[in-house]
Amino acid sequence: MTTTYLDHAATTPVRPDAFDAMVPWLRERYGNPSGSHALARAARKAIDEARDVVAECLGRMPREIVFTSGGTEADNLAVTGVVGQRRGAVVCSAVEHHAVLHAVEALGGRTVGVDPGGRLDLDELVEALDDEVCLVSVMLANNEVGTIQPVGEVVRLAREHAPGAVVHSDVVQAISWLDVADLAAEVDLLALSAHKFGGPQGVGALAVREGITLTPLLRGGGQERERRSGTQNVAGIVGMAAALRATVRERALTVARVTRLRDRLADGLTSTVAGCTESGDRSNKVAGSCSLLLADIETEALLVLMDQAGVCATAGSSCASGAMEPSHVLRAMGVSPELALGSLRLSLGWTTSEADVDRALEVIPALVGRLRDRSPLAVRP
Amino acid sequence: MKVLCAMSGGVDSSVAAAMLLDEGHEVTGCTMRLWGGASDTGCCSVADVDDARRVAQQLGIDHFVFNFGDDFDASVVGPYVASHAAGETPNPCIECNRSLKFDRLLQRADALGFDAVATGHHAVVAHEGTRWHLRRGADRAKDQSYVLYMLGQAQLARTLLPVGRLTKLEVRRRATALGLRTASKPDSQDVCFITSQGGREQFLAERLSFTPATVVDTAGRELATVTAVELVTVGQRKGLGLAGGGVPRYVVDVDVAAARVVVDVAEGLLTDEVTLSTLCWVGDEHAPDPDVASPVPAEAFPVLAQCSAHGEPVAATFDPMTATVRFDKPSRRIAAGQSVVLYRNDEVIVGGVARRARSEAAQSST
Numbered sequence: 001m002t003t004t005y006l007d008h009a010a011t012t013p014v015r016p017d018a019f020d021a022m023v024p025w026l027r028e029r030y031g032n033p034s035g036s037h038a039l040a041r042a043a044r045k046a047i048d049e050a051r052d053v054v055a056e057c058l059g060r061m062p063r064e065i066v067f068t069s070g071g072t073e074a075d076n077l078a079v080t081g082v083v084g085q086r087r088g089a090v091v092c093s094a095v096e097h098h099a100v101l102h103a104v105e106a107l108g109g110r111t112v113g114v115d116p117g118g119r120l121d122l123d124e125l126v127e128a129l130d131d132e133v134c135l136v137s138v139m140l141a142n143n144e145v146g147t148i149q150p151v152g153e154v155v156r157l158a159r160e161h162a163p164g165a166v167v168h169s170d171v172v173q174a175i176s177w178l179d180v181a182d183l184a185a186e187v188d189l190l191a192l193s194a195h196k197f198g199g200p201q202g203v204g205a206l207a208v209r210e211g212i213t214l215t216p217l218l219r220g221g222g223q224e225r226e227r228r229s230g231t232q233n234v235a236g237i238v239g240m241a242a243a244l245r246a247t248v249r250e251r252a253l254t255v256a257r258v259t260r261l262r263d264r265l266a267d268g269l270t271s272t273v274a275g276c277t278e279s280g281d282r283s284n285k286v287a288g289s290c291s292l293l294l295a296d297i298e299t300e301a302l303l304v305l306m307d308q309a310g311v312c313a314t315a316g317s318s319c320a321s322g323a324m325e326p327s328h329v330l331r332a333m334g335v336s337p338e339l340a341l342g343s344l345r346l347s348l349g350w351t352t353s354e355a356d357v358d359r360a361l362e363v364i365p366a367l368v369g370r371l372r373d374r375s376p377l378a379v380r381p
Numbered sequence: 382m383k384v385l386c387a388m389s390g391g392v393d394s395s396v397a398a399a400m401l402l403d404e405g406h407e408v409t410g411c412t413m414r415l416w417g418g419a420s421d422t423g424c425c426s427v428a429d430v431d432d433a434r435r436v437a438q439q440l441g442i443d444h445f446v447f448n449f450g451d452d453f454d455a456s457v458v459g460p461y462v463a464s465h466a467a468g469e470t471p472n473p474c475i476e477c478n479r480s481l482k483f484d485r486l487l488q489r490a491d492a493l494g495f496d497a498v499a500t501g502h503h504a505v506v507a508h509e510g511t512r513w514h515l516r517r518g519a520d521r522a523k524d525q526s527y528v529l530y531m532l533g534q535a536q537l538a539r540t541l542l543p544v545g546r547l548t549k550l551e552v553r554r555r556a557t558a559l560g561l562r563t564a565s566k567p568d569s570q571d572v573c574f575i576t577s578q579g580g581r582e583q584f585l586a587e588r589l590s591f592t593p594a595t596v597v598d599t600a601g602r603e604l605a606t607v608t609a610v611e612l613v614t615v616g617q618r619k620g621l622g623l624a625g626g627g628v629p630r631y632v633v634d635v636d637v638a639a640a641r642v643v644v645d646v647a648e649g650l651l652t653d654e655v656t657l658s659t660l661c662w663v664g665d666e667h668a669p670d671p672d673v674a675s676p677v678p679a680e681a682f683p684v685l686a687q688c689s690a691h692g693e694p695v696a697a698t699f700d701p702m703t704a705t706v707r708f709d710k711p712s713r714r715i716a717a718g719q720s721v722v723l724y725r726n727d728e729v730i731v732g733g734v735a736r737r738a739r740s741e742a743a744q745s746s747t
Contacts, residue, residue, distance in 0.1 A: 301492050304445055324448045374492045 001310040004359040008196075008288055008349025009143055009173060010314055014239070015198030015350070021242035022200065025235035033232050034223060043234045050241035057248045058190055059181025060207045066227045067205050067237050071172040071193030074206035075099035077217050077228065078168040078189045079135060083107055084215025088134030088164070093120050093149065094332035099191075100137050100170055101328070109135075117281035118147030118333050122157065129161035136167045140174035140184055144316050144329040144345060145280035146289020148178065155186040166212055172196050172204075176247055176349065177255055177286040188212055194240035197247040198350060203236030250350070258348050259287040261357050265346060266290045268361045273368050279330060279343065288349050293335065294342035297371055300324045302344065305367045311360060313346050382496040383407045384541060385489075387482060388437065388444070390429030393501030393544050395436040395563045396552045400543040401499055402440060409495070410437040410444040413481060415453035416574040432563050439561060449485050456480035458574060462588045468637035469718030469737070470614045472528075472690075473572055479531040487539060499541035503549070504529050506537050513537035515663050517727040520548040527687050530722040530732030531661045582612055594640040596621050598630070599649060610635060613642050615716035616650060633714060634738070651711035655688075657704045657721055657733030664730075681707075684723040684730060688715050699723050704733060714738065 005013070025046065031039030033047050047067070055062040068074045080103060083090060090109030092100055095118060104111070112125045120138060129136070136158045138149050151169050158165050168189035171180045176197045184190055190207040194200055208214060208227070220229030247254075263282075270276050275295030294302070299315040303324075306313060316327035330340040346360065386398040388410045401408045412433040430446055437444035457476045464471035482500060490498045503518030504526040513534050518524040532540060544552050556564035571577065575584045585591075591609035598604060605622035607613060613621070617632045621644065631650045634643040678701060685694035686706050696709040706721060715721060715735040722732035 298489075298492075300447055301489055304493055307443075370494075371492050374494075 002359075004311045004356045004363075005351065006290075006346040006348060006356065006360060007312045007314055008176075008352070009146075009345065009347035011195045011201060012176075012198050012349050013351050014195075014200060015243045015246050017246045018194075018199050018239040018243035022235040022239040025238055029234075031234075033234060034221060043232075046234055047232050047237050050237045053241040053245050054205055055207075057175075057181065057244050058192075058207050059185060060190075061210065063225070064207050064210055065205050066208055066224045067203065067232055068228055069202055069233070070204040071097070071170065071191055071196070072099040072204075073217065073228075074191035074193070074204045075137075075168075075170055076103050077206050077214060078191055079103040079107065079137060080217065081214030081227075082135045082166045082168070082189075082212070085213050086134040086164070086166070089130075089132045090135045090137070091125070091128045091133055091162075091165075092137040093139065095142050095144075095147070095329045096137060096139055097143050097170055097172065100139070100168075104137065112138075114147075114332050116334050117284060118142060118145050118279075118329070119281070119284060120149050120154070122150070122153060125154065126157055126161055129158060129165070131162065131164060133158075133162035133165045136162065136165050137169070138167075139170040139172075140178060140180065141171070141286045141289075142280075142329060143173045144327055144343075145291045145333070146173070146285035146347075147280045148174070148284050148286060151184050151187055174286065175244070177251070177288060179251075194236065194243060197243050199240040199243035200236050203233050203240050205240070247350070254350055255287045258350075258352060261352055261354065262287055262290050262348050265348070265357045265360055266292070268357075269364060272361075272365045276368075279333065279335065288347050288352075290346040290348065292344045292346070293330075293339050294344055294368060295339065297342040297368055299342055299344050301371055302342075302364075302367060305371070306363065309363045309367065311363050313344060316340075316343055316345065383494065384409070384497050384499050385486070385493070385495040386410050386442075386499040387486060387501075388412050388433035389501065389569075390432035390436075390563065390566075391501060391569060392556050392561070392563045392566050393503070393549075393552055394433070395501070395561045396547075396555050396559075397499050397501040397541075397543045398436065398440055398442065399555065399559055399561070401541065402442065404543075408440075408442050408499075410434075410440075410442050411486075412444070412446050413486060414446055414448045415450060415457075415477070415481065417450050418574060432566070436561055436563055439559075447486070447489060449481055452485050453477070453481060456485075462585065464718045465585055465611045466589045466637070467717075468610060468613075468635035470716035471718040472720055473574070474690075475528050475531070475720050478528055483529075483532055483536045483540065487536060490539070497539045497541050499543060501544050502529060502542050503545050504542050505545040506532075506540055506542050508538075512664055515729040517724075518542075518545040520550075522691075523549045525690075526724075526727075526729050527690055527720070527722045527732075530663070530720065530729050533661065533663065537663070582609070585609075585611060592637060592640050594637075594642050596623065596642045596644055599633075599643060599645050604644065607642060610637050610640055610642060615714050635716075650714055652708070652714045652738065653711055654705050654707045655715045655721060655738070656736045657706065658736050660701075660704055660731055660733040662731045663728075684725060686712075687722045687724065688712070688719060688735075694724060697723070699731070701731075 031043040033043040051062045051065045054065050090104050090107050092104045094111040094113050110128050112128050113121050138154045140151050141148050155167050158167050166188045169184050169187045170191045172193045188209040193204040218229045223229050277293050279291045279293050315324045384401050384406045388394045412430045434444045457473050461471050461473045487498050502525045503523045505516040507514045517526045594607050594610035595603050596605040613635050615632050628646050630644040633645045633649050681698050681700040684697055684699045686697040687694045698707045717735050717737040719735050723730050
């Protein structure tokens with residue numbers, strides 16, 4: 001059975017460029033970049049060059065890039081690192097990834113709501129801002145519904161109403177689709193994760209605007225200019241840079257191609273499956289995002305059947321045990337808990353083909369029909 | 382058959398999955414995530430889900446986690462708290478079997494195209510003649526037919542309990558022979574959503590407001606007070622603030638409305654009968670064969686009555702018209718909310734939930 005992979009928002013296949021770039025650093029080029037001998041210097045050179053690539057793609061200076069173990073660490077370093085230095089209130093959107101949301105909640109922060117399309121309520125943001133606020137965190141693109149947030153506006157409002165605040169943006173889901181260097185040019189901190197754009201899992205970065213000091217999460221050997229101790233993941237960092245370079249190089253073409261595929265998939269499903277609607281406003285979403293709501297369907301069951309048919313997708317976020325959790329994003333958008341049980345996230349990416357969309361359009365309507373036929377509770381459309 | 386095996390992460394359901402594979406079934410494992418709060422003994426902690434998943438990996442079968450947390454709150458935890466608030470002594474494991482394992486999960490299995498659901502319960506399901514029978518497990522000390530009495534014909538027809546034919550020792554031997562990581566995991570004992578540290582009292586204190594009550598004897602003389610009538614159980618002797626040294630006295634009635642606990646000497650704890658509600662007949666009217674006459678008899682008939690999970694069955698007569706169990710010899714009072722399961726030899730015939738004794742209800746209204 002062939003695999004139809006429609007879960008790129010969870011993770012993406014590793015790009016050949018990234019894989020090839022990593023291999024030497026997992027074999028013969030095994031030096032520790034903190035050392036002084038030839039093997040060490042070679043590793044140091046590799047991460048320095050990778051830092052140049054990441055900085056250029058984000059429109060930052062190389063010394064502003066801190067390599068981390070992934071997006072979650074980058075988000076946590078941003079939130080707790082700023083609060084550790086500045087004290088004060090923390091504000092984030094209600095639809096942040098848990099890596100931001102739980103870090104903000106742990107510090108007693110406030111959340112700002114979104115409209116039914118998933119876009120940040122800027123009036124509510126202004127109300128939440130004052131001189132006490134030390135950090136504002138708003139993601140550029142949402143991981144569940146793909147909504148793009150007006151982070152440029154967020155920066156402008158923060159400078160005006162909370163002049164002491166640092167602005168952070170989680171751009172993990174955005175980087176494959178949007179010109180982050182341009183859209184987030186004024187943002188102080190940017191978090192990204194390699195495996196969302198064809199790099200390996202377990203590596204990410206935080207861009208930290210020059211002049212902003214963060215309290216480190218990890219202390220030790222003082223790597224990454226005292227901002228993130230621990231021997232760098234050399235192969236991972238090299239792979240991330242190669243993947244990012246390829247992503248940015250191909251981005252315009254990929255966006256155009258995947259937008260057409262996504263539109264065909266979303267239109268096909270909403271037109272053939274009764275009670276199927278799109279969550280969020282498609283005109284304000286990243287290209288890879290096709291998030292749907294299916295009336296009278298428990299996605300948890302649908303995903304088992306899709307899995308058996310070789311179609312990989314997800315509902316929303318998962319908890320530690322692997323069970324589906326009700327989505328805080330859909331709740332914030334005002335979707336009823338009953339309807340949220342039927343949330344299906346199909347996410348497309350750089351490898352998605354016409355054949356993948358064909359297969360999804362063949363399998364999903366049939367399986368939804370099967371589940372509705374077998375459910376004694378379903379209201380037949 | 383395509384079988385969905387509910388795997389709790391314990392040894393019994395691990396071996397159940399292995400036995401089903403051995404028998405040639407197409408087996409998929411699943412673990413229900415039921416309780417999101419604190420837990421230390423539960424069947425849905427992350428550690429137990431890990432164990433279930435690792436056993437499934439070892440057996441080479443797929444494993445899914447189903448989040449039935451909302452259903453568990455609504456069907457098990459909510460009624461548990463409400464039952465205590467009414468002065469009863471609920472059994473949440475029975476409600477979980479009734480509403481989750483053999484209802485919600487069975488529905489999910491149907492939706493996914495499975496022919497049957499399997500669990501690691503120690504009991505025997507057999508099809509003889511035209512109907513399904515539910516009998517005690519081979520290991521009498523571990524028998525769990527009591528907590529499965531709510532299974533009717535429709536459920537039994539789609540339920541497999543492979544380890545019911547084995548003793549617990551045999552189950553552990555098989556698990557060890559297969560090298561299953563759960564082979565020597567201890568049995569779970571307690572209510573999964575209540576921690577040993579906080580206990581029942583703390584759990585209920587967070588969910589209802591306790592009612593202080595007076596402790597009286599059968600003549601109505603006030604003997605002591607308790608701070609929470611909702612925590613008192615029929616048959617309880619300690620923790621009532623009664624002076625030691627005298628004749629031991631036991632709770633014979635819990636009356637939340639009157640904020641009163643009645644105690645009596647040991648003989649007063651004995652009763653001749655108990656009336657049941659929510660009767661569940663194994664041979665129910667939903668039998669797959671509609672031509673089979675209803676097995677529910679009109680006349681009273683002799684039974685063996687089991688009044689707690691590991692209680693000794695006692696001889697009694699059951700009158701189905703009044704849902705009353707009359708014990709042959711006086712028996713300890715059954716706290717309202719407890720399940721009473723009636724057997725013929727080793728076979729479950731019917732079960733239900735004990736009502737508060739009528740005589741006491743009458744007293745409390747005076």
